[in-house]
Amino acid sequence: MMKYLQKLGKALMLPVAVLPICGILMGLGYAFAPGVMGVPGAATSGAAYTVGFLLVKAGGALIDNMAWLFAIGAAVGLADDHDGTAGLAGLVSFLMMQQLLNPAVVGAVRTLEEGTATYIAFQKVAGNSFIGILAAVVGATCYNKFKNTQMPDWLAFFSGKRFVAIATGLISIAVSVVLLFVWPLIFGALVALGEAIANMDGIGAGIYAFLNRLLIPTGLHHALNNVFWFDTIGLGDLSHFWAGETSADVGWSLGMYMSGFFPCMMFGIAGAALAMVRTAKNKKAAIGLVLSAAICAFVCGVTEPFEFGFMFLCFPLYVVYSALYGIFTVITYYSGFRAGFCFSAGATDLVFSASLPAAAKTWMIIPLGIAAFLVFYFVFYFAITKFDLKTPGREDEDAEEAEKKVTLANNNYTEVASGVLKAIGGKANVSSVDYCATRLRFTIKDYTQVDEKAVKAAGAAGVIRPDKNTCQVIIGTKVQFVYDELKKML
Template sequence: MMKQVQRLGKALMLPVAALPICGILMGIGYALAPAAMAGEVQGFVASGMAYKIGFFLIKAGGALIDNMALLFAVGVAVGLAKDKDGTAGLAGLVSWLMMTKLLAPAVVSTIMPSIAENEIKMLAFGKIENAFIGILAGIIGGACYNKFKDTKLPDWLSFFSGKRCVAIVTGLISIVAAAILLFVWPIIFGALVTVGNAIVSIDAVGAGIYAFLNRLLIPTGLHHALNNVFWFDTIGLGDLSHFWAGDVTGQNGVTWSLGMYMSGFFAPMMFGIPGAALAMIHTAKSNKKKVAIGIVTSAAICAFVCGVTEPFEFAFMFLAPVLYVIYAILYGLFTVAAVLLGFRAGFSFSAGLTDLIFSSTLPAAANTWMIIPLGIAAFIVFYVVFRFAITKFNLKTPGREDDDEDDETQVVLANNDYTTVAATILEGLGGKDNIASLDNCITRLRMEIKDNTLVDEKKIKSAGVAGVMRPSKTAVQVIVGTKVQFVADEMAKMLK
């Protein structure tokens, strides 16, 4: 099971690689146009050239962040495909479109009119375009591609044979998945709303449990269920809506300490994530530090400035799920601390610097200066805990994947003619007829072979590769280095 989760994590790195640019664009954008987050409030004016440039950059970054689930549908499908063929991406898109359209509120309320009368169920289907559905669509698309890409149909249906068959099968399976989710999704969503109702009564500890569950449920999209309980008026609470309306505790139905369900997110997002990111960089393998820096640094900046955390979270949640649970626990602990210490701040978008500035002069805000000691504590705690957990349990955070041996990026191939290199390796593997499947990771070719006695390691090494590994009788890995993609592409052409 863990291997499948980590395989999914590696597949997710393809779409996640598109997210760091979002952090850079949105961070610069909000710095230039802070009013874009909440309109003309607190002295920030939504006009002028700086505002227009910032607004433009925010929308550019949001183009990917807002459609992250769709990126996952396509990217995960391609990542899981054995030969990384684009047909798998099409299948993932087919699955996404099929499930999200079939489970849209207008459709489900027509099929089952009783749903329209249930506010929680309608809310559940209103949040159906989420990361979980995107990842599920990618898994369905990738699995269907691997299973049916070589399907041979009767002559009168031969046009739909092979890869053309994949999208059709994916669509049919996605219909079944949507039918199952039609009943399962609102039950799970409603159960979390019930949980939210139950923990409201336990004050600071309840706020901590909420923050923990909020982060823990990010991969599934079900955090929306809890958010609607605590932030909006689903059960008459509305921490966010009352905060920004200018209310205070004891007025207009506010019976709790206003802001307690938002305040705890600021220190982890603004300071904890940068601390965790630094731990990942320090624990990355020496030859992969630049990769780790590229993935997590811009994500940390994005979290600090505007509270967008997904680029950071999806970079490791499936590679190191245990670490993600620890990450969620830290959110819970810092939320309890923030509530008990009386730090109160709110957000209209997320718990970043811009919203902290906006909310600091609202009536319910209190002790906002405490973000400094809380932030320092969060940075240190997240750094120490992440560094300890990563090294102690050898967790596969960015830059620490099994595929990345210390000498793999230093490979010097015999020449830069990738066709010749690929041909030499293929000859050493016993020729094209001995190859059952070809794949590659960041630095290695991965082959399944039919007859291991035909493998000539000396011949393979003559291509200038760093080494040959044979994990099993039918598996061979050739360490090519960072130019592996070019060699893999040439070898794939030869195999066809």
């Protein structure tokens, strides 16, 4: 399972890579036009507002549609040969599930009253990132399994890759039926949990923050957000805060369910990002992803580029990351720091919420932020180095940077591919093959058939065997050309 999660994490790198710039555009847009965010008294017209509005919409075009990016991009990444047909299959699955789980459609087949927990459950699941990732898994799995399907002569037109979309649609219907009954139960259980911890003051706020981050990969954090941020059970921390009320108007310390996110998102992520860069084998790759993601989180609190960049690559570290949110939320609660957000806990929202009546001790973002930066940095640095965790810049591909200097002994790619194939046991011993920056990656049936001396004699630089079912042949930067010839032979 962990191996598959890491593969999914790598597949998500392509769609995740486009998100940081979108988050930065949105942060700049909100700075120009706070009225777009709903800040009381902010201008809703003029040149600055127009520029800000356009920047927000430009960034939101992708941030608000991450599910589409995940469904297509991750499906291609998960496909054995990265064929675009898998992306189409992912899109088919996403559109199918999005439609079938839409409250309007669900209401036609089962009782569904607007405003109820069940209604909100389907309102949140249709089209969220979880459905996008699930669709990618379904689409890629169908592609890998059915891409070579042979149909009878009278149905031959639907053979091979054309059958993939058909199979994907049918399986997506089955998955949607399961979610139709399972999703509201899980969502309802989380709402009940939210109600239970709502009376636990600072400790409850910390538990909520921990679960909020932990559940992001599944999209189920919306269940808790509806309890604590909006007026589902009589709380509505966010709505009351921005309505200009104070703690005297409500039954809790207003802002307590938002304030703890500010030091973590603005400074904690920067500390974690620095730890990832410091421990990276390929620092350029790490800087390219996590630095822009950290800026994005600081400016406007868009954390998905950072979180999706490592949550599947290294889920245990993501659990630690979520726990740090919980700890700092408890600390923030007792420190008296109070701030709120309309969009997310970035510098933009902090500045504009500081003038609201419920805001308190906003200057404490400095000591709290410094503490968050240091704690996140040292915890991440220790965990990554102690347990050799595969964060961005520490994956196998990043370790292969040194292999880019490898010179292929024979530039006859057909001959090299033929020799390598024979050396690893022939076509019958290969379950699947893929490639990365410098290596051919084989999934094999019998590891005893691999002849390392013969592999080197074929022109490759060496062999790496992570386990009994995989074999990696080091080719160098010309690996794609050898792979292309190899695929023809297979």
